[in-house]
Amino acid sequence: MLAPARESDNGYRSFSESDALRLQTISALRAVGFGLEQIKSMIDKLDRGDSATVHHDLELQRMAVAAKWVEGKYAIDMLDELIGRLEAKGRLDAADCSS
Structure with a gap:
Protein backbone atom coordinates (compact mmCIF):
# COMPACT_ATOMS: atom_id res chain seq x y z
CA MET A 1 0.00 0.00 0.00
CA ASP A 50 -14.36 7.21 -5.03
CA SER A 51 -14.87 8.83 -1.64
CA ALA A 52 -18.62 8.04 -1.64
CA THR A 53 -17.98 4.29 -1.45
CA VAL A 54 -15.33 4.79 1.24
CA HIS A 55 -17.78 6.95 3.18
CA HIS A 56 -20.36 4.16 2.95
CA ASP A 57 -17.80 1.57 4.15
CA LEU A 58 -16.87 3.79 7.10
CA GLU A 59 -20.53 4.23 8.04
CA LEU A 60 -21.06 0.46 7.95
CA GLN A 61 -18.02 -0.08 10.17
CA ARG A 62 -19.28 2.58 12.57
CA MET A 63 -22.62 0.76 12.86
CA ALA A 64 -20.83 -2.54 13.53
CA VAL A 65 -18.64 -0.97 16.22
CA ALA A 66 -21.68 0.71 17.80
CA ALA A 67 -23.52 -2.63 17.90
CA LYS A 68 -20.55 -4.25 19.63
CA TRP A 69 -20.46 -1.35 22.09
CA VAL A 70 -24.16 -1.82 22.92
CA GLU A 71 -23.58 -5.54 23.50
CA GLY A 72 -20.58 -4.76 25.70
CA LYS A 73 -22.55 -2.17 27.67
CA TYR A 74 -25.33 -4.70 28.28
CA ALA A 75 -22.77 -7.28 29.49
CA ILE A 76 -21.18 -4.73 31.85
CA ASP A 77 -24.59 -3.75 33.23
CA MET A 78 -25.47 -7.42 33.79
CA LEU A 79 -22.14 -8.06 35.51
CA ASP A 80 -22.66 -5.02 37.75
CA GLU A 81 -26.10 -6.37 38.67
CA LEU A 82 -24.71 -9.83 39.47
CA ILE A 83 -21.87 -8.34 41.51
CA GLY A 84 -24.41 -6.27 43.45
CA ARG A 85 -26.57 -9.31 44.14
CA LEU A 86 -23.56 -11.35 45.22
CA GLU A 87 -22.34 -8.61 47.54
CA ALA A 88 -25.83 -8.16 49.03
CA LYS A 89 -26.56 -11.85 49.62
CA GLY A 90 -23.09 -13.42 49.66
CA ARG A 91 -24.20 -15.91 47.02
CA LEU A 92 -25.93 -16.16 43.66
CA ASP A 93 -29.08 -18.21 43.14
CA ALA A 94 -30.27 -19.64 39.83
CA ALA A 95 -32.87 -16.86 39.75
CA ASP A 96 -30.08 -14.27 39.94
CA CYS A 97 -28.47 -15.63 36.79
CA SER A 98 -31.61 -15.88 34.67
CA SER A 99 -32.24 -12.15 34.30
Whole structure:
Protein backbone atom coordinates (compact mmCIF):
# COMPACT_ATOMS: atom_id res chain seq x y z
CA MET A 1 0.00 0.00 0.00
CA LEU A 2 3.06 2.21 0.32
CA ALA A 3 5.53 2.64 -2.50
CA PRO A 4 8.31 4.85 -1.16
CA ALA A 5 11.01 6.11 -3.48
CA ARG A 6 14.50 4.60 -3.29
CA GLU A 7 17.62 6.68 -2.81
CA SER A 8 19.80 6.14 -5.88
CA ASP A 9 23.12 6.17 -4.03
CA ASN A 10 22.33 3.79 -1.16
CA GLY A 11 19.00 2.10 -2.00
CA TYR A 12 17.36 3.30 1.22
CA ARG A 13 13.65 3.97 1.07
CA SER A 14 12.63 7.60 1.19
CA PHE A 15 9.17 8.36 2.56
CA SER A 16 7.37 11.51 1.47
CA GLU A 17 4.79 13.49 3.40
CA SER A 18 2.18 11.79 1.22
CA ASP A 19 3.54 8.37 2.28
CA ALA A 20 3.31 9.44 5.93
CA LEU A 21 -0.30 10.55 5.50
CA ARG A 22 -1.16 7.28 3.76
CA LEU A 23 0.44 5.31 6.59
CA GLN A 24 -1.55 7.35 9.10
CA THR A 25 -4.75 6.53 7.19
CA ILE A 26 -3.86 2.84 7.09
CA SER A 27 -3.16 2.84 10.83
CA ALA A 28 -6.44 4.58 11.61
CA LEU A 29 -8.43 2.13 9.49
CA ARG A 30 -6.66 -0.80 11.14
CA ALA A 31 -7.39 0.63 14.59
CA VAL A 32 -11.14 0.73 13.90
CA GLY A 33 -11.26 -2.89 12.81
CA PHE A 34 -10.68 -3.03 9.08
CA GLY A 35 -8.59 -5.90 7.72
CA LEU A 36 -5.65 -5.38 5.42
CA GLU A 37 -7.54 -6.40 2.27
CA GLN A 38 -10.38 -4.03 3.16
CA ILE A 39 -7.88 -1.24 3.79
CA LYS A 40 -6.14 -1.88 0.48
CA SER A 41 -9.48 -1.74 -1.30
CA MET A 42 -10.42 1.50 0.46
CA ILE A 43 -7.06 3.11 -0.33
CA ASP A 44 -7.47 2.10 -3.98
CA LYS A 45 -10.96 3.66 -4.00
CA LEU A 46 -9.62 6.87 -2.46
CA ASP A 47 -6.84 6.96 -5.06
CA ARG A 48 -9.50 6.72 -7.78
CA GLY A 49 -11.53 9.51 -6.16
CA ASP A 50 -14.36 7.21 -5.03
CA SER A 51 -14.87 8.83 -1.64
CA ALA A 52 -18.62 8.04 -1.64
CA THR A 53 -17.98 4.29 -1.45
CA VAL A 54 -15.33 4.79 1.24
CA HIS A 55 -17.78 6.95 3.18
CA HIS A 56 -20.36 4.16 2.95
CA ASP A 57 -17.80 1.57 4.15
CA LEU A 58 -16.87 3.79 7.10
CA GLU A 59 -20.53 4.23 8.04
CA LEU A 60 -21.06 0.46 7.95
CA GLN A 61 -18.02 -0.08 10.17
CA ARG A 62 -19.28 2.58 12.57
CA MET A 63 -22.62 0.76 12.86
CA ALA A 64 -20.83 -2.54 13.53
CA VAL A 65 -18.64 -0.97 16.22
CA ALA A 66 -21.68 0.71 17.80
CA ALA A 67 -23.52 -2.63 17.90
CA LYS A 68 -20.55 -4.25 19.63
CA TRP A 69 -20.46 -1.35 22.09
CA VAL A 70 -24.16 -1.82 22.92
CA GLU A 71 -23.58 -5.54 23.50
CA GLY A 72 -20.58 -4.76 25.70
CA LYS A 73 -22.55 -2.17 27.67
CA TYR A 74 -25.33 -4.70 28.28
CA ALA A 75 -22.77 -7.28 29.49
CA ILE A 76 -21.18 -4.73 31.85
CA ASP A 77 -24.59 -3.75 33.23
CA MET A 78 -25.47 -7.42 33.79
CA LEU A 79 -22.14 -8.06 35.51
CA ASP A 80 -22.66 -5.02 37.75
CA GLU A 81 -26.10 -6.37 38.67
CA LEU A 82 -24.71 -9.83 39.47
CA ILE A 83 -21.87 -8.34 41.51
CA GLY A 84 -24.41 -6.27 43.45
CA ARG A 85 -26.57 -9.31 44.14
CA LEU A 86 -23.56 -11.35 45.22
CA GLU A 87 -22.34 -8.61 47.54
CA ALA A 88 -25.83 -8.16 49.03
CA LYS A 89 -26.56 -11.85 49.62
CA GLY A 90 -23.09 -13.42 49.66
CA ARG A 91 -24.20 -15.91 47.02
CA LEU A 92 -25.93 -16.16 43.66
CA ASP A 93 -29.08 -18.21 43.14
CA ALA A 94 -30.27 -19.64 39.83
CA ALA A 95 -32.87 -16.86 39.75
CA ASP A 96 -30.08 -14.27 39.94
CA CYS A 97 -28.47 -15.63 36.79
CA SER A 98 -31.61 -15.88 34.67
CA SER A 99 -32.24 -12.15 34.30
